[in-house]
Amino acid sequence: MQPYNLVDRKEFINMVKVLNPRYSLPGRKDFTATAVPKLYNEVRDKIRQELSLIKKDTTSVTTDCWTSIANTSLLQCILSHQSGH
Secondary structure (H helix, E strand, O other): OOOHHHHHOHHHHHHHHHHOOOOOOOOHHHHHHHHHHHHHHHHHHHHHHHHHOOOHHHEEEEEEEEEOOOOOEEEEEEEEEOOOO
């Protein structure tokens, strides 16, 4: 992942212009105020919708958090649905 301010860097802007001169590159604030919150809400709503279809007494959720060798925080979430009850 890259920081949001990548889109404000001169080198990145120039690269995008070379790839597609007609493309209007959104700024960092567009990502932080609009794009990322919108994506978050869409994914959250989709997960809620999917979870609502599963019987609660047949579902288990396991999470595991750790830090990689590169000191990057990671989160793994595994959802297990067991039927037959």
